[in-house]
Amino acid sequence: MELTQLIREAAKNLETPFLVLDTNYVKENYYKLKNSINDVEIFYAVKANSHTSILETLRDLGASFDVASKGEIEKLMNLGISTDKMSFGNTIKKEKDIKFAWDNGVEYFAVDSEMEVEKIARNAPGAKVYGRLSMSSNDSDWPLSGKFGTDVDHLIEILKYAKRKGLIPYGVSFHVGSQSYNKYKWKEAILNASEVFEKLHKQKIDLKMLNLGGGIPVKHTKPVPDVEEIGEIINESIKEYLGWVKGLRVLSEPGRSMVGNAGIIASRVLLRSRKGTQNWVFLDTGVFHGLMETVENFRYEVLVEGKEYSETTTMTLAGPTCDSVDTIYDEIELPINIDYNDIVYFINTGAYTNEYATSFNGIGPIKVYTVEDLEALLKGEIVFMEEMQS
Amino acid sequence: MELTQLIREAAKNLETPFLVLDTNYVKENYYKLKNSINDVEIFYAVKANSHTSILETLRDLGASFDVASKGEIEKLMNLGISTDKMSFGNTIKKEKDIKFAWDNGVEYFAVDSEMEVEKIARNAPGAKVYGRLSMSSNDSDWPLSGKFGTDVDHLIEILKYAKRKGLIPYGVSFHVGSQSYNKYKWKEAILNASEVFEKLHKQKIDLKMLNLGGGIPVKHTKPVPDVEEIGEIINESIKEYLGWVKGLRVLSEPGRSMVGNAGIIASRVLLRSRKGTQNWVFLDTGVFHGLMETVENFRYEVLVEGKEYSETTTMTLAGPTCDSVDTIYDEIELPINIDYNDIVYFINTGAYTNEYATSFNGIGPIKVYTVEDLEALLKGEIVFMEEMQS
Numbered sequence: 001m002e003l004t005q006l007i008r009e010a011a012k013n014l015e016t017p018f019l020v021l022d023t024n025y026v027k028e029n030y031y032k033l034k035n036s037i038n039d040v041e042i043f044y045a046v047k048a049n050s051h052t053s054i055l056e057t058l059r060d061l062g063a064s065f066d067v068a069s070k071g072e073i074e075k076l077m078n079l080g081i082s083t084d085k086m087s088f089g090n091t092i093k094k095e096k097d098i099k100f101a102w103d104n105g106v107e108y109f110a111v112d113s114e115m116e117v118e119k120i121a122r123n124a125p126g127a128k129v130y131g132r133l134s135m136s137s138n139d140s141d142w143p144l145s146g147k148f149g150t151d152v153d154h155l156i157e158i159l160k161y162a163k164r165k166g167l168i169p170y171g172v173s174f175h176v177g178s179q180s181y182n183k184y185k186w187k188e189a190i191l192n193a194s195e196v197f198e199k200l201h202k203q204k205i206d207l208k209m210l211n212l213g214g215g216i217p218v219k220h221t222k223p224v225p226d227v228e229e230i231g232e233i234i235n236e237s238i239k240e241y242l243g244w245v246k247g248l249r250v251l252s253e254p255g256r257s258m259v260g261n262a263g264i265i266a267s268r269v270l271l272r273s274r275k276g277t278q279n280w281v282f283l284d285t286g287v288f289h290g291l292m293e294t295v296e297n298f299r300y301e302v303l304v305e306g307k308e309y310s311e312t313t314t315m316t317l318a319g320p321t322c323d324s325v326d327t328i329y330d331e332i333e334l335p336i337n338i339d340y341n342d343i344v345y346f347i348n349t350g351a352y353t354n355e356y357a358t359s360f361n362g363i364g365p366i367k368v369y370t371v372e373d374l375e376a377l378l379k380g381e382i383v384f385m386e387e388m389q390s
Numbered sequence: 391m392e393l394t395q396l397i398r399e400a401a402k403n404l405e406t407p408f409l410v411l412d413t414n415y416v417k418e419n420y421y422k423l424k425n426s427i428n429d430v431e432i433f434y435a436v437k438a439n440s441h442t443s444i445l446e447t448l449r450d451l452g453a454s455f456d457v458a459s460k461g462e463i464e465k466l467m468n469l470g471i472s473t474d475k476m477s478f479g480n481t482i483k484k485e486k487d488i489k490f491a492w493d494n495g496v497e498y499f500a501v502d503s504e505m506e507v508e509k510i511a512r513n514a515p516g517a518k519v520y521g522r523l524s525m526s527s528n529d530s531d532w533p534l535s536g537k538f539g540t541d542v543d544h545l546i547e548i549l550k551y552a553k554r555k556g557l558i559p560y561g562v563s564f565h566v567g568s569q570s571y572n573k574y575k576w577k578e579a580i581l582n583a584s585e586v587f588e589k590l591h592k593q594k595i596d597l598k599m600l601n602l603g604g605g606i607p608v609k610h611t612k613p614v615p616d617v618e619e620i621g622e623i624i625n626e627s628i629k630e631y632l633g634w635v636k637g638l639r640v641l642s643e644p645g646r647s648m649v650g651n652a653g654i655i656a657s658r659v660l661l662r663s664r665k666g667t668q669n670w671v672f673l674d675t676g677v678f679h680g681l682m683e684t685v686e687n688f689r690y691e692v693l694v695e696g697k698e699y700s701e702t703t704t705m706t707l708a709g710p711t712c713d714s715v716d717t718i719y720d721e722i723e724l725p726i727n728i729d730y731n732d733i734v735y736f737i738n739t740g741a742y743t744n745e746y747a748t749s750f751n752g753i754g755p756i757k758v759y760t761v762e763d764l765e766a767l768l769k770g771e772i773v774f775m776e777e778m779q780s
Contacts, residue, residue: 271481273503276541
């Protein structure tokens with residue numbers, strides 16, 4: 001997302017830290033994905049950012065939603081989103097959440113184990129289930145294999161078991177890993193998925209749905225394949241491996257790629273100090289209040305207002321809490337003259353930021369504004385509770 | 391904390407997950423520490439657990455409080471705690487928080503850098519500042535060096551600078567690291583602190599306060615020195631190295647050691663599955679909803695209701711969210727017959743659990759009950775909002 005004059009004005013005049021969201025990027029991302037994968041149905045992964053402005057934007061675009069819990073289902077229902085637009089994609093569900101979802105009209109449930117099939121059979125008899133495949137190897141920043149999914153043969157057994165339990169084996173899902181750099185992973189995954197389709201077809205079970213998961217990367221500090229390139233691979237692979245499936249539905253569950261570039265975090269330098277040979281810069285936000293992904297060394301683009309990157313030095317960048325885990329980057333190149341009260345931006349931080357925020361140290365979760373909020377705040381038209389307290 | 395019949399009843403009958411707190415343990419911990427260190431003033435580190443029941447218990451015992459932010463100061467003030475019982479121990483403060491604290495009567499401020507001295511001088515002229523020493527080596531689960539504190543010579547310069555800026559150089563603090571296993575670390579730290587006292591005394595600056603920080607360990611899966619042993623070392627070291635200081639005030643800032651053993655988390659098995667050769671057990675709570683410290687492999691004692699530990703196997707224990715980071719322990723020995731819906735307890739989880747909780751995946755932060763809450767809930771006398779929703 002572009003660092004606009006409005007955001008710069010806001011950072012100068014409002015209390016930091018805050019995350020600003022621009023839903024125009026969400027719209028753009030939605031259409032790009034829609035245009036890149038043939039006949040794709042988009043189920044936005046709510047967990048990436050459940051801010052109302054984003055959910056409303058996607059609702060109005062006609063998107064569907066991938067949900068992880070009863071809490072998310074209720075939030076969507078409260079926004080007038082119909083449950084037939086939801087898929088319960090978490091493979092580890094509470095039984096009462098399954099029942100709640102089913103009783104309220106959610107039809108699709110993810111599984112990757114026999115026990116989950118049993119739980120769904122007990123609480124959502126007749127539901128459509130899709131099985132999650134694990135990925136064998138990895139080229140992503142945030143791998144999701146291991147905890148989720150299982151292998152082809154096991155998945156076939158699980159889907160057959162689902163049928164015996166009165167459920168409808170409906171499809172296959174996978175996840176190439178969040179922020180995946182290798183576009184050929186989708187080809188490999190679709191090939192694996194097609195094996196499940198074929199083997200079950202031979203046993204008179206006809207699956208209808210391929211769920212491509214998420215994983216489309218957002219540009220940060222490394223080059224990434226764009227959605228058009230990935231879409232091309234996906235379209236070719238579906239044609240090649242699943243072209244024979246009549247009436248195949250193709251779903252995508254983008255999270256990061258829908259909202260990652262729709263946000264910027266603005267923060268301020270609270271302290272600069274030197275300890276031994278180490279240069280420390282402390283900000284008013286950190287790991288516990290929006291930048292949790294950095295603990296796994298997720299690298300955002302970092303900009304310092306008014307300071308040039310022509311002369312830089314290696315510094316340690318940390319958050320404001322009394323906890324050493326609250327260290328954003330052990331080593332980062334920053335302008336050598338970065339100073340107290342400088343504004344520091346984290347670019348493309350719309351995904352997995354405010355969602356991971358805690359209230360640790362008596363510091364509330366990061367404030368979230370839309371660009372419209374910023375405009376009104378700068379004009380003095382609205383006063384947020386947080387602003388009033390500050 | 392003992393796993394009582396009441397907690398077992400509650401776990402069986404109420405919705406999990408929840409954290410139960412027993413403030414009797416807090417009282418016991420308070421008196422133990424008070425009796426172990428001569429004339430110690432206890433400043434409870436609010437960040438460890440800011441639940442009202444704990445703050446009220448410590449308030450009624452006459453404790454003082456180590457605060458990290460304006461938010462914590464306000465919370466304490468709302469509980470009728472006087473600001474002369476607070477010390478602003480965070481070395482990375484917002485200027486407006488310094489001003490707020492000073493204007494409301496907070497007198498003590500921690501520093502470990504020149505810039506923080508300047509911020510305090512601007513906003514709290516005449517305040518008492520204490521300098522934080524870093525520790526050279528480490529034997530703790532959660533080291534705090536690097537981000538906090540500085541060396542003896544630098545600290546002396548900082549405290550002299552504070553004097554020139556119109557502040558009162560008041561004392562020295564350190565932190566041996568959270569959950570420290572080596573009781574001799576306190577001796578080493580007090581020796582280092584005494585060097586600051588001595589060198590400044592020769593320059594006509596007389597410090598008055600030694601702040602021992604936290605770090606007293608809670609018993610989990612490894613043996614730990616008890617508070618009496620640690621107190622003995624501290625008393626001897628103070629006598630040996632600082633016996634010459636007239637009217638020395640000795641402060642302690644316990645966090646974990648005040649509340650760690652005052653809590654138990656009760657959760658349930660949502661799913662058991664096998665992937666390849668790996669056994670997975672999934673719970674209804676995890677890294678994002680109370681068990682954050684386990685990401686750094688902090689090892690709690692884990693008990694499974696009604697299952698024997700005589701026959702165990704290695705499993706992977708994970709939380710309920712769609713995120714692979716939400717894995718509690720990659721390898722843990724659990725009863726071989728652990729099954730769906732079994733109740734799983736995490737013992738001595740009163741510190742840094744609910745404080746680190748997020749609302750990720752639409753799952754709220756872990757519910758917190760006191761033992762009195764549990765009694766009333768089981769009798770049906772009170773209905774919590776969360777219980778009503780479930």
